[in-house]
Amino acid sequence: MPANVPDIVIGRLPVYLRALEHLLKGGHEITSSQELGEQLGYSAAQIRKDLSFFGEFGKQGTGYRISHLAQELRKILHVDREWPVVLVGVGALGHALVRYGGFKPKGFTIVSAFDSDASKVGQRVGALVVQDMDKLASEIARIGAQIAIIATPAATAQEVANTLAKAGIQAILNYAPISITVPKGVRVQYVDPALLMQRLTYYL
Amino acid sequence: MPANVPDIVIGRLPVYLRALEHLLKGGHEITSSQELGEQLGYSAAQIRKDLSFFGEFGKQGTGYRISHLAQELRKILHVDREWPVVLVGVGALGHALVRYGGFKPKGFTIVSAFDSDASKVGQRVGALVVQDMDKLASEIARIGAQIAIIATPAATAQEVANTLAKAGIQAILNYAPISITVPKGVRVQYVDPALLMQRLTYYL
DNA sequence: TGTTGTGAATGACTTCACAGCG
DNA sequence: CGCTGTGAAGTCATTCACAACA
Numbered sequence: 001m002p003a004n005v006p007d008i009v010i011g012r013l014p015v016y017l018r019a020l021e022h023l024l025k026g027g028h029e030i031t032s033s034q035e036l037g038e039q040l041g042y043s044a045a046q047i048r049k050d051l052s053f054f055g056e057f058g059k060q061g062t063g064y065r066i067s068h069l070a071q072e073l074r075k076i077l078h079v080d081r082e083w084p085v086v087l088v089g090v091g092a093l094g095h096a097l098v099r100y101g102g103f104k105p106k107g108f109t110i111v112s113a114f115d116s117d118a119s120k121v122g123q124r125v126g127a128l129v130v131q132d133m134d135k136l137a138s139e140i141a142r143i144g145a146q147i148a149i150i151a152t153p154a155a156t157a158q159e160v161a162n163t164l165a166k167a168g169i170q171a172i173l174n175y176a177p178i179s180i181t182v183p184k185g186v187r188v189q190y191v192d193p194a195l196l197m198q199r200l201t202y203y204l
Numbered sequence: 205m206p207a208n209v210p211d212i213v214i215g216r217l218p219v220y221l222r223a224l225e226h227l228l229k230g231g232h233e234i235t236s237s238q239e240l241g242e243q244l245g246y247s248a249a250q251i252r253k254d255l256s257f258f259g260e261f262g263k264q265g266t267g268y269r270i271s272h273l274a275q276e277l278r279k280i281l282h283v284d285r286e287w288p289v290v291l292v293g294v295g296a297l298g299h300a301l302v303r304y305g306g307f308k309p310k311g312f313t314i315v316s317a318f319d320s321d322a323s324k325v326g327q328r329v330g331a332l333v334v335q336d337m338d339k340l341a342s343e344i345a346r347i348g349a350q351i352a353i354i355a356t357p358a359a360t361a362q363e364v365a366n367t368l369a370k371a372g373i374q375a376i377l378n379y380a381p382i383s384i385t386v387p388k389g390v391r392v393q394y395v396d397p398a399l400l401m402q403r404l405t406y407y408l
Numbered sequence: 409t410g411t412t413g414t415g416a417a418t419g420a421c422t423t424c425a426c427a428g429c430g
Numbered sequence: 431c432g433c434t435g436t437g438a439a440g441t442c443a444t445t446c447a448c449a450a451c452a
Contacts, residue, residue, distance in 0.1 A: 006421070014402035015383065022358065022382055032433065040383045044433095045423055052435055060429045060434045078405040085401075096300040102381060106398040146408050147401070154226065171404035173397060177306060178226055179219065179244045187407050189400040193377060194310040196393035197289075197351070198218035200375035201282040203391055204350050210443070236411065248411090249445055256413055264412045264451045 005053045012050055013073055015040060020070040032063035084111040084145045086169075088160050089152035090120055090130050093175055097151055098126045110149070112139050116156070137167040147171045154178040161188075209257045216254055217277055219244060224274040236267035288315040288349045290373075292364050293356035294324055294334050297379055301355055302330045314353070316343050320360070341371040351375045358382040365392075 019039055023031055033044040040047075051057055051069075054076050058064045074080040085103070087094055087110050098110055113125055116133045123130045131139065140148075148169045150157050157176030164172060165186050172188045174180060177195075182188055223243055227235055237248040244251075255261055255273075258280050262268045278284040289307070291298055291314050302314055317329055320337045327334045335343065344352075352373045354361050361380035368376060369390050376392045378384060381399075386392055 008421075010406050011403050013406070014399040017402070018381060018396075018399065019383060034433085039385070041385065043423065045425095046421090048433090048435060049422075056435065058434050061432045062430070063433065076406070077402045078408055079402050083401075083405060092300075092303060092305075096296075099296060100397075101296075102396070102398050103401070106401065108398065108401050147404065170408060173400055173404065177222060179223060181243070181245065187404055189404055191395065191397055191400065192222075192306070193304075193395055194306050194312065195218040195222065196377055196395065197287075197307070197310065197312050198221070198281045198283050199215050200351060200377065200391055200393055201287060202214050202217070202280070204282055204374060212443075238411085247445065249447095250443090252411090252413060253444075260413070262412050265410045266452070267411065 002053055009050045009053060010077075012042070012046075013077055016047065016050075017070055017073040017077065017079075020066050020073070023066050024070065028066055030063050031066055031069075033058075035063075079107055082107050082109065083147055084109055084143050085147045085149060086111065086136070086140060086143070086145045087113045087149045087151060088115070088133075088136070088164070089150060089156075089176075090115040090123075090125055091151065091153075094151040095125055097149060097175075098128060108147070111143055111145070114139075116152075133163070136163060140164075140167045140169060145169065147173070149173045149175065150180075151175045206257055213254045213257060214281075216246070216250075217281055220251065220254075221274055221277040221281065221283075224270050224277070228270050228274065232270055234267050235270055235273075237262075239267075283311055286311050286313065287351055288313055288347050289351045289353060290315065290340070290344060290347070290349045291317045291353045291355060292319070292337075292340070292368070293354060293360075293380075294319040294327070294329055295355065295357075298355040299329055301353060301379075302332060312351070315347055315349070318343075320356075337367070340367060344368075344371045344373060349373065351377070353377045353379065354384075355379045 019036060033047040037044040037047050057069050057072050085108050087097060090113050112131060113128045114131050114133050114136050120130050121132045146169060148164045150160050150172060152160055154176050157178050158180050161172060161180045161182055165183050170186055174188050175191045177192050180188060223240060237251040241248040241251050261273050261276050289312050291301060294317050317332045317334050318337050318340050319334050324334050325336045350373060352368045354364050354376060356364055358380050361382050362384050365376060365384045365386055369387050374390055378392050379395045381396050384392060
């Protein structure tokens with residue numbers, strides 16, 4: 001497990017993995033850094049360099065066996081297993097996330113849902129029953145969850161993040177439209193489509 | 205309108221804007237690069253350097269008037285206006301996007317929805333009626349839309365992107381879990397929560 | 409005094425270019 | 431011969447550090 005790999009490299013690995021899985025579905029068995037790069041808009045050298053942080057996965061003169069490289073990437077990213085995920089905030093967005101089909105095929109399963117609104121506690125959402133926030137820490141410990149999704153309004157997201165960090169959560173996917181600060185050792189990724197839209201309009 | 209601003213800088217401007225609007229709501233009137241940086245996890249120098257690409261927005265010894273800086277950022281990002289957006293793909297995700305409340309407050313309104321599935325054409329989704337794909341180009345021209353959201357399955361996303369580019373769309377927010385290639389002059393931003401999850405698990 | 413705006417210095421990332429190997 | 435893996439070179443981004451100024 002090499003240290004000092006730039007985070008920007010880590011961010012590209014899932015993109016590579018997604019492309020490899022797509023090629024596999026299309027019946028391909030072998031690819032090259034050049035072919036991958038053209039598909040993804042990266043240079044061939046960058047792909048080779050990124051992979052070189054972790055080992056040697058190709059054959060000179062041939063390229064990469066797609067299934068093998070994909071499996072190696074899954075190991076590197078720790079997605080060669082199932083991850084339980086807890087969800088905080090069961091409004092419209094939280095409901096959509098429980099129903100969202102994109103997580104399970106990648107090994108992420110929302111196993112508990114929490115909300116601070118007493119009128120929501122006890123309601124069923126898909127196969128889950130919404131629980132009170134005061135059960136959060138004990139449930140996280142019971143499940144052994146390390147990953148949480150925040151889908152609350154912006155106003156409560158920081159408070160929720162504090163609670164999650166205290167309960168031992170180390171990875172947060174934040175859908176609340178606000179930046180949050182977390183203790184060292186906790187990582188946050190942000191999902192805010194409006195932000196991406198604003199990044200697009202700059203160029204219009 | 206300065207040229208040659210790194211895209212990575214453009215990507216941070218919406219984050220700054222979001223934080224400024226949050227501070228405004230909290231009753232603040234003035235902030236500093238240091239205060240903003242602490243809130244966002246950036247260095248104060250980086251924020252000042254980013255802003256310096258576009259002008260001088262602060263007062264030495266004082267900081268930035270929040271409402272003024274926010275308005276300047278809106279101008280820079282071209283979000284000081286309303287943007288019509290077309291949606292392609294009206295499955296579960298497309299439905300959720302039409303209902304999603306995060307776009308309209310930022311000036312983005314989904315004004316048309318399209319699907320290639322004949323059984324969906326004519327159905328109502330919120331206030332919209334799903335239209336056939338063969339109306340796409342004429343509707344984009346009629347509306348003057350420059351922005352599109354792709355919410356189709358991965359298998360059709362590239363084809364849809366080609367059609368959108370041909371119809372004059374210059375900015376695409378792609379929810380399909382696949383990388384797409386587009387002609388020069390067209391920009392794409394990706395929304396794939398599973399990718400972000402995989403980026404998080406690397407560190408677990 | 410406190411904070412900005414900015415060249416200069418440092419650090420990080422990407423590309424180059426080629427040895428090495430299948 | 432073709433493609434990988436990788437040091438070296440080049441480019442780009444961030445941080446430093448301070449003059450300028452309210």
